[in-house]
Structure formats: structure tokens, C-alpha cells
Amino acid sequence: MAKAAKKIINDPKKVVAEMLDGLVLANDGRIARVPGHAAIVRTDLPESKVAVLIGGGSGHEPLFHGFVGRNMGDGAACGQVFAAPSPDIIVAAAKAVHRGKGVLFLYGNYAGDTMNFDMAAELLEDEDIEVRTVRIADDVAAAPPERKYDRRGIAGDLLMIKIAGGAASELETLDDVVRVVEKAGDNVRSIGVAVSAGSIPETGKPTFELADDEIEIGMGAHGEAGVSRQKLLPADAVADQLMDKILNDLPFQSGDEVALLINNLGATTMMEMLIVNRRIRQILDERGIKVHRTDVGTWLTVQEMAGFSVTLMKLDDELKRYLDMPAESLGYSRM
Amino acid sequence: MAKAAKKIINDPKKVVAEMLDGLVLANDGRIARVPGHAAIVRTDLPESKVAVLIGGGSGHEPLFHGFVGRNMGDGAACGQVFAAPSPDIIVAAAKAVHRGKGVLFLYGNYAGDTMNFDMAAELLEDEDIEVRTVRIADDVAAAPPERKYDRRGIAGDLLMIKIAGGAASELETLDDVVRVVEKAGDNVRSIGVAVSAGSIPETGKPTFELADDEIEIGMGAHGEAGVSRQKLLPADAVADQLMDKILNDLPFQSGDEVALLINNLGATTMMEMLIVNRRIRQILDERGIKVHRTDVGTWLTVQEMAGFSVTLMKLDDELKRYLDMPAESLGYSRM
Numbered sequence: 325m326a327k328a329a330k331k332i333i334n335d336p337k338k339v340v341a342e343m344l345d346g347l348v349l350a351n352d353g354r355i356a357r358v359p360g361h362a363a364i365v366r367t368d369l370p371e372s373k374v375a376v377l378i379g380g381g382s383g384h385e386p387l388f389h390g391f392v393g394r395n396m397g398d399g400a401a402c403g404q405v406f407a408a409p410s411p412d413i414i415v416a417a418a419k420a421v422h423r424g425k426g427v428l429f430l431y432g433n434y435a436g437d438t439m440n441f442d443m444a445a446e447l448l449e450d451e452d453i454e455v456r457t458v459r460i461a462d463d464v465a466a467a468p469p470e471r472k473y474d475r476r477g478i479a480g481d482l483l484m485i486k487i488a489g490g491a492a493s494e495l496e497t498l499d500d501v502v503r504v505v506e507k508a509g510d511n512v513r514s515i516g517v518a519v520s521a522g523s524i525p526e527t528g529k530p531t532f533e534l535a536d537d538e539i540e541i542g543m544g545a546h547g548e549a550g551v552s553r554q555k556l557l558p559a560d561a562v563a564d565q566l567m568d569k570i571l572n573d574l575p576f577q578s579g580d581e582v583a584l585l586i587n588n589l590g591a592t593t594m595m596e597m598l599i600v601n602r603r604i605r606q607i608l609d610e611r612g613i614k615v616h617r618t619d620v621g622t623w624l625t626v627q628e629m630a631g632f633s634v635t636l637m638k639l640d641d642e643l644k645r646y647l648d649m650p651a652e653s654l655g656y657s658r659m
Numbered sequence: 660m661a662k663a664a665k666k667i668i669n670d671p672k673k674v675v676a677e678m679l680d681g682l683v684l685a686n687d688g689r690i691a692r693v694p695g696h697a698a699i700v701r702t703d704l705p706e707s708k709v710a711v712l713i714g715g716g717s718g719h720e721p722l723f724h725g726f727v728g729r730n731m732g733d734g735a736a737c738g739q740v741f742a743a744p745s746p747d748i749i750v751a752a753a754k755a756v757h758r759g760k761g762v763l764f765l766y767g768n769y770a771g772d773t774m775n776f777d778m779a780a781e782l783l784e785d786e787d788i789e790v791r792t793v794r795i796a797d798d799v800a801a802a803p804p805e806r807k808y809d810r811r812g813i814a815g816d817l818l819m820i821k822i823a824g825g826a827a828s829e830l831e832t833l834d835d836v837v838r839v840v841e842k843a844g845d846n847v848r849s850i851g852v853a854v855s856a857g858s859i860p861e862t863g864k865p866t867f868e869l870a871d872d873e874i875e876i877g878m879g880a881h882g883e884a885g886v887s888r889q890k891l892l893p894a895d896a897v898a899d900q901l902m903d904k905i906l907n908d909l910p911f912q913s914g915d916e917v918a919l920l921i922n923n924l925g926a927t928t929m930m931e932m933l934i935v936n937r938r939i940r941q942i943l944d945e946r947g948i949k950v951h952r953t954d955v956g957t958w959l960t961v962q963e964m965a966g967f968s969v970t971l972m973k974l975d976d977e978l979k980r981y982l983d984m985p986a987e988s989l990g991y992s993r994m
Contacts, residue, residue, distance in 0.1 A: 342937050344933075346932075346955075382930065394994075539667075591925065591963045594720035596668060597681075601684055602684060605681075618686075618687050622929075628927070659994060
């Protein structure tokens, strides 16, 4: 059974507002609040650039609001916990980041986000601000390969934001940035495993129920059904299952170079993720797949949910270039 | 009641060995294993420098093993879960990082670590490798101010390692590095709050028991007794208590500039820490204390323990310089 909520918060109805205040302060001046809105923007934006606007529901910190910074998102539109930001927040955020070359909307493929970002895009087009959209859809558990773009976005978000941020700092046109980011999206695959539930701060209720000896492969970031519920397994067996699903999906092949990302869904230890990383590298070695770079950490959480996800992105020289650009934000920095 | 352990591991007796394999691989070539030992070393060490060796028990990842990298630790000696590394591991790690200018041992003030690092220091002195020691002792809950150096080391570790790494990359002598790091140690204060227990991977047992509606202020990183056990409180009230204990200890005063660090002990959400950060900044503003830089994240964990700690370090220009140097490691990077 999922444990009862025991969170250090004040008024459960104000968690997002108070979190945003704390987030802006924690950035040491690198971001500012968009006045009057649950949205944030970089304070060091150049005068002219293609803008990258990210965003989505809160409660997944550091995603998205923690990924605003140099060579990452230029701004973020922040919804309530597990809820899409409203169109007016997105419009305000887009205007705050716009620097004359159009705005890329980059967010996870969920119905509420799609509806609200699309509505905002229409409103912005009426004001002659060009908007293009890339929805992140990396969760192989969410739909079969032939419906790849019906999939949910999960921790592949970080690699996508990193590439978008790098490309948008160097490329001159929105079209060029979209081309690179879409290529990244075509080549990214993730899957998660849930071990125990988190709880929603406003209600204290767990996001799902899982027995004491059960795990679920492919469960979504809000408790959406996965591909199999099963007894707790050793780390290597879990890694084998996850990698099998990812590798056969693109498919990844001998000679490929990949970015590897292991994401903590909240309460899992880095020790567990590193033990899993050891097995993942054995599998990749056996398949002749080379790891170009690795990120192991806490990037997309579901409150105190235990579990993790694995992401692979197949890279070419262009994707490597933008992924490897130094980036800095509260939730992710790497030189 | 603490929940039962539900971890994604293989053989519980091999968690540290397998974790270290995964850790080395996750560093993308930036660190290497010291052959035959549970120790790691930077692969890009300059030919000549004062060396910084960190280390301690495993199970607190990313501390310490995740903090080896440029302008951070030069190497780490890694114990079993919650247990000090043995002297032979420390000796091997020290020899691997030594570059002719002596070695700083920098670790948390726990009896087992002190005994084993001291023994290793004696063995190294016999081989004419100069060693100096700074023990991190930042937990104000562990002993009264007059016995400051009897205190435990907690998340102040990160700031201390960062300053040591910066100083050792620039200063020419071990004496100079020790002087800076000791100054940092004199000026750092932390305290934590435990919300729920983690569990030990080898046994599955919780590290302590805390009722469903209780929290403990000042509890140590392994369940050591704190200063008060009490009912769950709102975030602002918790922040007030923690800050009161820290601020009055040094004491911090109007006009001081500080580094502020909020550390996730494992399963706490970034949302909670940011809500607390908001209140901490109100308190510091009222007291006329200026925040020079903030780090909010997961730095010193106790497996899946829920709770967090707050650290303040009073800075002067020299400490700012070394703290602000760009640093890169698996567990902490900032430009």
C-alpha cells in the first residue's frame, strides 16, 4: 500500500505559488517571474534569438521550471500540480521570451498541455508572433511504434530541452531549430518502472496503488497504466526488461551512438540507479552500441514516487553538438 | 511506521561493488577505478597539484563518490553502506591522487572515518606523503557551540568539497589549502529535519522509527538522535525552527553574506524544498543577511529517507572565489 502523505508544506492550495517564489529565489538572479503569471523567464536573454518555451504541470520538479537557463529553456509556463498551464500563462510566457525570431513550444504530449499550448499558439499568431510546436513523446509503453507520436513525454524531456536550447542559441531560424528538435524526438525512447506511489500535495492522496511486493513496468508519470505489473525483481532483470522494450522499438543497432539517461522518479536512491546503469552498459556493449554521454539523476519526478526510467537517444554529429553544449539551470547543469 | 524496503538491487551484499561499477561508467570517462580498491580518481589530474581526497560510507549518494571531478574532490575512498572506508582503501586512493604536493583528507566527522583516515595518514607519512586532515563538523544539532568540532558532518560537505577543490586547483601549498578549508569549516552551520526513514539495502531494515505524524529536528544522517521530536508542522514553522538554530549558533549577523544550501535527504520533493527556500529568504531578509549563492538539490542522502537539511556558510571574498569556481562532477556541476 502507498504510504500516507507527510509533506513539509504550508497551505495545500498554495503549493505552486509558494514553490514558484522559492524557485525564483533559488536561481540567484538567473530567472525572473513574468509579472502576474505563473511563468518564469531567463534574465540574460540575448536581444535576438529563436526562443524556446517549455512548460507543463508542476509537481515534477525540477522539470520543467528548473530547466530554464543558458542553453536550456528560455522560459517556462507553470501549471498547477499535474495540470497543464492555462493559455493565458503560456501567452504571457511566450511574449516574455520572444526576441523577434519566433517561439518553439516544447512540452510533453498530454491532452491538456496540447489543448492549452495550441490555444495559446493561435492567440500569439493573431499578434504576429510565430510559434512552432514539438511535443515530446518518448514513452514506448504508451502506444505501439506505429503510433509513436501518440506517446506520452517522460524523462526524454531533458535531452530534448537540452538540444533545443543548444540549437536555439546557435541557429538563426525557427525552422532550423524545429528541424533539429524533431530529429531528436524521432530518435528518443524511454520507459519507466514504478516501485511505489507518490502523493498529491493538495489532497494527500497517492497517485496509484501498488502492492508491497509489486512493481509496474511502463507506468506513466501520473500512474497511467503500464505494460506489465509483476513481482519485485532483481535490478538486472528489471534493466533487461526495460532495455528490451527500448532497443527493439527504434530499433537501436550495432554501431549506433547514444545518449543514456537514467531518471529518478522521486524516492529511488542513486545507488539503485547506478547498479542498473552497470547492467545497461553490459547490454549496450553486447549489442555494439556506444554511449556518448550519460546523465544519472533526478530530472522528472512524480512527487515522492519510487522508481526510475531509462532513456536512450540515437545521436548524429548535429545532435551531439547541441546536446554537448554547456548548459546551466537550477535543475541541470553540465559543462 | 517506516515502510518496508522495496529496492531495485541484485545481491544485497554486492550493492557497493556494483554501484561503483555503475558510477565509473556514468562518469563518461571523467573518473577511473583505483585498481583493486573501492576507490576512484579523476582521469584528468594535472601533473602537479595539492590533492583533495574525500570519502566515507556509501549509501549517501551522490556524496562522496559523486563529487569527484574538476574543482571538486580529486578522488574518493568508498566504504560499505554507512561504514567508513578501510585504511588500505584510503591509502590506495591517496597514492592515486598524490601529485607531489601532499594530500588533504576531507571527510565528515564520524568515529569510524576518523580512525581509518588517521591510520591511513600514518601509513602515508611513513612513505613521505604529506597528509593534512579537515573533518567536516557542520551539524549544529550534534553538540553545543563550545564543542563545535565534535559535531557530525552533514550536507555542508558539498560546500566544503567545492571550496577545497577550488582552492587546491589554484593554491600552491597544502598549508594554504588547509587554511582556506579550515576557515570554511569554521563558518558553516547545518541542521536537518527527518520526516520518514530510509532502509539499509543489505538488511532491508529502516534506519529509525518515526510515527506517521511526527518529524524530528536535528536527526543525524543515520538516525542519530536530534534535538526535538514533534508533530508534523507547516513548512514555514519548520523553516523558522531550523533557521533559529543555525543563525544563533555562529551567530550570523546583519551584513553577512552567505552560501545557502538546501539538501534533500532522499525522498523529499523539490517542491517542498523550494517552499522552504521562500521562507528562509524572508528570514534572512529580515535579519539583513545576503545570499551570495543558492544550491537546492539532492547532495547527501540517507537512502530513501524523507526530510531535508539547511546549510549556511558565512563567506568572505576568498571563500566566495573558491566556492564560485566552475565545478563538474556526476553529482554536482555548476558553471
